[in-house]
Amino acid sequence: MAESEEEVDVLVQRVVKDITNAFKRNPNIDEIGVIPCPEARYNRSPIVLVENKLGVESWCVKFLLPYVHNKLLLYRQRKHWLEREALADITCTLLLLNPDFTTAWNVRKELLQCGVLNPEKDLYLGKLALTKFPKSPETWIHRRWVLQQILRQCSAMGRKHQQGEAEQADAERSQQLSDHLARTLHQEMKVCSDAACRYPSNYNAWSHRIWVLQHMAKGNVKVFHDELSSMRLWVSMHVSDHSGFHYRQFLLKELITELSQTPASTPPSSPQRRHSQVPDSSPPPPSQGPANGELSGAEAAAEEDRQLLQLFHQEVELCSDLIQSFPGHETLWSHRRHVFYLWHHWRTEHQHHRSSNGGNASVRLNNSDPTLAEVGAQSCAGRGESVNGQGHASDAMEVDGASLPDPRDSKRLKRGALLPGPPALPSEHSFVSGVLDSCGNPEQRRFALAYRKWLDTVIDQQP
Numbered sequence: 001m002a003e004s005e006e007e008v009d010v011l012v013q014r015v016v017k018d019i020t021n022a023f024k025r026n027p028n029i030d031e032i033g034v035i036p037c038p039e040a041r042y043n044r045s046p047i048v049l050v051e052n053k054l055g056v057e058s059w060c061v062k063f064l065l066p067y068v069h070n071k072l073l074l075y076r077q078r079k080h081w082l083e084r085e086a087l088a089d090i091t092c093t094l095l096l097l098n099p100d101f102t103t104a105w106n107v108r109k110e111l112l113q114c115g116v117l118n119p120e121k122d123l124y125l126g127k128l129a130l131t132k133f134p135k136s137p138e139t140w141i142h143r144r145w146v147l148q149q150i151l152r153q154c155s156a157m158g159r160k161h162q163q164g165e166a167e168q169a170d171a172e173r174s175q176q177l178s179d180h181l182a183r184t185l186h187q188e189m190k191v192c193s194d195a196a197c198r199y200p201s202n203y204n205a206w207s208h209r210i211w212v213l214q215h216m217a218k219g220n221v222k223v224f225h226d227e228l229s230s231m232r233l234w235v236s237m238h239v240s241d242h243s244g245f246h247y248r249q250f251l252l253k254e255l256i257t258e259l260s261q262t263p264a265s266t267p268p269s270s271p272q273r274r275h276s277q278v279p280d281s282s283p284p285p286p287s288q289g290p291a292n293g294e295l296s297g298a299e300a301a302a303e304e305d306r307q308l309l310q311l312f313h314q315e316v317e318l319c320s321d322l323i324q325s326f327p328g329h330e331t332l333w334s335h336r337r338h339v340f341y342l343w344h345h346w347r348t349e350h351q352h353h354r355s356s357n358g359g360n361a362s363v364r365l366n367n368s369d370p371t372l373a374e375v376g377a378q379s380c381a382g383r384g385e386s387v388n389g390q391g392h393a394s395d396a397m398e399v400d401g402a403s404l405p406d407p408r409d410s411k412r413l414k415r416g417a418l419l420p421g422p423p424a425l426p427s428e429h430s431f432v433s434g435v436l437d438s439c440g441n442p443e444q445r446r447f448a449l450a451y452r453k454w455l456d457t458v459i460d461q462q463p
Helices: 005-025 058-076 084-097 102-114 119-132 137-163 168-198 203-216 221-237 242-260 297-325 330-357 370-383 410-414 425-438 442-459
Strands: 031-035 047-050 053-057
Touching (some): 005 047, 005 053, 005 058, 031 119, 053 058, 058 084, 084 102, 102 119, 102 137, 119 137, 119 168, 137 203, 168 203, 168 221, 203 242, 221 242, 221 297, 242 297, 242 330, 297 330, 297 425, 425 442
Parallel strands (some): 031 053
Antiparallel strands (some): 047 053
16 A cells, blocks of 8 residues: 555556546446445556446545645645646546535636536536535536536527528527537436435435526426426325425426416417527427417416316325325425415415406306316216315326317317316315324324314415
């Protein structure tokens, strides 16, 4: 084992070079880790590359980390000069071992602005660091900075394309930028999901995921719908992770806002409604109205009501399934409370808006509406036995894909494509009573009673 300063220098330089060569040999490395090894037993490199996994033997970390750390500090203090390529290698090694060293990320920002590094390479390095340190706040902060650089570049190129002539090359370049942003968004969603699986209640990962949607998919209803559907399986497998359910609450709020702002002549999924960094190139789902997108004011308002009604119904139904399948989890009851409050608040504001405008073109979402109650009852009867007064689907975990009826097609309504009944205080009380009657879990009973008390003291007292 190395002891003198000269031997340590030789060892560390060799290890840094081995790490750099490992990335050159295999650019598809997807995970890093430290291999427990108290001392060097063989005359070989401590860097182990097996398939797409990169490992560093632990005995060399105590030499490697202080060395690259001091090298970088001396460079920042202008006491030691390093070439740009050497800086990239040293910061890469340092951040793989300690991704919360802010100075290293700042150096890489400078290298990126100078053109030595490209944004994708830094995103890749951060992705690898998160496989070992999934909660690293500095890594998530740096990812947002890199994504902002990508968005600025794409925005500048987009303005240049609009100011120039509509040539074929410009059109192709614009399409490439759109595809690049779509791929970046998809990759960020996967990085966040992997980090959330590696560390429970990973607040940094979920906050970053929300930030990405707010800055890269704002106004794109299809992206939010896809996220809501894809997250059903994840939250079903992590019923105690409140961060995942908080993310679903964010998606619901965004969808409510987007759908409520839909102009009468524009379909809800149209990217023309609001600016979105990631264009919606996919055809609208069948639940979003006619293909030509031309709806009258009454039909557009009715379509908005139908979509939001189905959105709330599916979320409450998911809560019911999870609460009954996994009793005794407070997170599920908290999520149900939040969803029902969102529904109650939206319905109140919605009715006030409709009455102030003097219009009754849309579907009335009042709990006492006999027409809507009859529609809900028929819909529940067509799907099977009800467990909470809302019509419990036979396959509770089916991914959202049911089509909403066309408001201009009365024949389709007659064939049975009917809307579910809206969430209401009677149905919630019925669900709580059913849980209490069949529950043997003391925690489940306590949460159910607390939820019923909340309904009586908060919701029932509001207009």
